[in-house]
Amino acid sequence: MADIVYILTNEAMPGLVKIGCTSVDLATRIKQLYSTPGVPLPFELFYACEVNNGLVVERKLHDAFSDHRVSKSREFFRLAPERAQAALSLAEIREVKLGDEIFETTEAKAEVEAAKRRGRFRLSMLGIVPGTRLQLAKDPNIICTTFDDINKVEYLGDVTSLSDAALQAHESLGDEWPSISGPWAWTYNGKRLDDLRREIEDNAD
Numbered sequence: 001m002a003d004i005v006y007i008l009t010n011e012a013m014p015g016l017v018k019i020g021c022t023s024v025d026l027a028t029r030i031k032q033l034y035s036t037p038g039v040p041l042p043f044e045l046f047y048a049c050e051v052n053n054g055l056v057v058e059r060k061l062h063d064a065f066s067d068h069r070v071s072k073s074r075e076f077f078r079l080a081p082e083r084a085q086a087a088l089s090l091a092e093i094r095e096v097k098l099g100d101e102i103f104e105t106t107e108a109k110a111e112v113e114a115a116k117r118r119g120r121f122r123l124s125m126l127g128i129v130p131g132t133r134l135q136l137a138k139d140p141n142i143i144c145t146t147f148d149d150i151n152k153v154e155y156l157g158d159v160t161s162l163s164d165a166a167l168q169a170h171e172s173l174g175d176e177w178p179s180i181s182g183p184w185a186w187t188y189n190g191k192r193l194d195d196l197r198r199e200i201e202d203n204a205d
Contacts, residue, residue, distance in 0.1 A: 003054020124149040
């Protein structure tokens with residue numbers, strides 16, 4: 001059986017793609033990645049294909065996009081998935097496609113579809129005003145303060161985005177993640193910002 005090299009995206013990691021290789025069932029591999037702690041939404045398959053010498057192909061792709069790599073120890077790259085697909089297709093033997101079997105539950109699939117439908121997050125959606133203190137969900141002792149009503153916060157003396165502040169906070173706790181969704185990581189009044197947004201949207205429906 002030929003190896004499979006895949007390109008994955010994740011709604012919780014906007015702008016990033018994961019380029020990896022597997023010799024096992026692709027659906028199983030994607031489910032394994034979702035089971036990793038700290039991954040709030042399932043990965044989605046953008047493109048995959050069978051290739052000869054999968055590890056070699058994977059390494060060449062990693063080398064080709066090394067200037068877009070988020071971390072040397074991670075298989076995440078900040079680039080358009082179409083670019084990765086164009087390069088990978090040169091080694092393709094046969095394209096591999098999947099259906100809904102990559103989702104463990106219908107709820108997981110619904111979460112991904114709902115995330116796609118949502119517009120860009122804004123603090124004003126939740127009625128949160130500048131100067132509001134937010135707590136990190138993983139460690140409520142870690143605080144940031146909202147700087148505007150869009151998505152800027154003050155963290156450790158710097159003004160940055162919700163997501164960047166969350167990434168810095170999790171790195172301080174020893175988490176080696178390439179990216180993280182700010183609304184998922186920060187809480188207000190004991191609830192994740194993402195959950196508060198979902199409650200508002202559900203009530204609007």
